[in-house]
Amino acid sequence: MNAQPPLLHTVTVEVNLGSSAPGDSVLVALLGRLTPTGAWLREGEGLIGLGQAASAAASGPRRFPELAQWWASVSWNPNEGTTPALSPLSPVAFTSVAFSAESDYSSRLIVPELLISHREGRTHLLMISAEPHEAVPGTADVDAVLARHGLRLKAGDPLPELVAEGSAVPQLPKTSVEPGTHSERQYMNAVTAGLSAIAEGTVEKLVLARDVAVRAAAPVHTGALLARLAQDYSECWTYYVHSTSAAARAVLGATPEMLVRLRGDRVSSRVLAGTVDRSWSPQEAEDRLLRDAKQHREHDLAVQSLVEQLAPLTESLQSPADPRVLQLPNVYHLASDVTGQLTRNDDGALPGPLQVAERAHPTAAVCGTPTREAGQLLQMLEGLDRGPFAGPVGWMDTRGNADFGIALRGAVAEDTGGPAQCPTQFRLYAGCGIVANSVPEDELAETRAKLRPMLAALGLQ
Numbered sequence: 001m002n003a004q005p006p007l008l009h010t011v012t013v014e015v016n017l018g019s020s021a022p023g024d025s026v027l028v029a030l031l032g033r034l035t036p037t038g039a040w041l042r043e044g045e046g047l048i049g050l051g052q053a054a055s056a057a058a059s060g061p062r063r064f065p066e067l068a069q070w071w072a073s074v075s076w077n078p079n080e081g082t083t084p085a086l087s088p089l090s091p092v093a094f095t096s097v098a099f100s101a102e103s104d105y106s107s108r109l110i111v112p113e114l115l116i117s118h119r120e121g122r123t124h125l126l127m128i129s130a131e132p133h134e135a136v137p138g139t140a141d142v143d144a145v146l147a148r149h150g151l152r153l154k155a156g157d158p159l160p161e162l163v164a165e166g167s168a169v170p171q172l173p174k175t176s177v178e179p180g181t182h183s184e185r186q187y188m189n190a191v192t193a194g195l196s197a198i199a200e201g202t203v204e205k206l207v208l209a210r211d212v213a214v215r216a217a218a219p220v221h222t223g224a225l226l227a228r229l230a231q232d233y234s235e236c237w238t239y240y241v242h243s244t245s246a247a248a249r250a251v252l253g254a255t256p257e258m259l260v261r262l263r264g265d266r267v268s269s270r271v272l273a274g275t276v277d278r279s280w281s282p283q284e285a286e287d288r289l290l291r292d293a294k295q296h297r298e299h300d301l302a303v304q305s306l307v308e309q310l311a312p313l314t315e316s317l318q319s320p321a322d323p324r325v326l327q328l329p330n331v332y333h334l335a336s337d338v339t340g341q342l343t344r345n346d347d348g349a350l351p352g353p354l355q356v357a358e359r360a361h362p363t364a365a366v367c368g369t370p371t372r373e374a375g376q377l378l379q380m381l382e383g384l385d386r387g388p389f390a391g392p393v394g395w396m397d398t399r400g401n402a403d404f405g406i407a408l409r410g411a412v413a414e415d416t417g418g419p420a421q422c423p424t425q426f427r428l429y430a431g432c433g434i435v436a437n438s439v440p441e442d443e444l445a446e447t448r449a450k451l452r453p454m455l456a457a458l459g460l461q
């Protein structure tokens, strides 16, 4: 744990986000021109964080409770006579947690100095700082924060309009794919070794991942890259958590899988496992997913792991009797939406978001069954530090609400990108659930399909 919990001051302002071309999201258009420190967007709504008011990092087996403790001990001092409990927008920490306790990756929380929230047609700005804001919204103090991030408020009625300085979304430079840590042949060998472990009965399911590297000829504008993901994969959750130090790495992507979403005492998850390529028609995909015993087993194990892991923290948890088919631009998945209610402790308190995420992580969608044996095996067979890949990613607020997706279909920036936060090197990850009768060549092809969103955003497909 590296940081003392601070005292933070907040100011909330409601603004108008203006309009965009029909069919385009005004929030995504804005994101494309900004350099965020955190982002979480889906279907044109969500959160963008800019700058950094505070941050915390942790690693090892106690990374979840250490981050939770830091977040719980931040003190809030709202201006304008509002309290975080009354303000329409609660402060948030963008969050990324390493997949493994052994990872070198530093799990982190970032509290942005400026949070833009766009939901149900309303937009709020939340300014957060270590020093009290001396002025009320619309005066020099607020204007200075906005100007630092290339934004300003234009007079408007009834609300001021938030405007980005500078006209166009930056172009992305030329990029090229480079080999990953291991070759494709080595990945197939790992799958074959995983199949032997399944045949021997050590595990029933194992999720094996591989990586590829992408190098850009010039720095890549993070906002523009995220906007491409959010545009092309609007039904997924586009995520970004910036690096807090030169040693840390930023993580980004567009995930279709929700680990835990918390709203008051309600918890929900979207479990995915079982995949076919989008080159099949929807009818063929249904046959290959809904009527295939292997895909069903792979999926059921993922649902079962989530339900069992969350049981100690929940009063009730419902999962559908049968999965449905989720259609994405690159693949079809078997999907189950699980919903439930959290258990209050004797004092009436709910478990905190990171406590729930720690219980839920890792599901058999990203690790295997049984969890411990699969975790040990994948460390041996993959030969990778997954870093944030397949770990919880998203945000949590000061009221116990949170969205933690699973960091899939994404990349880690391997250089900080300098003061402009525009990196030139990325490492992309993709994994597949292996069960008895999996075919190494098919699993390799599936990793290619899962790498497609990030490769396409980087201009490579």
Ligand SMILES: C=C(O[C@H]1C=CC=C(C(=O)O)[C@@H]1O)C(=O)O
Residues within 6 Å of the ligand: 207, 209, 257, 272, 273, 274, 275, 333, 364, 365, 366, 408, 409, 429, 430, 431, 432, 433, 434, 450
């Ligand atoms: C591990 C990944 O996907 C998981 C989520 C959906 C479907 C999966 C599968 O069919 O193997 C994986 O469990 C990944 O995208 O890297």
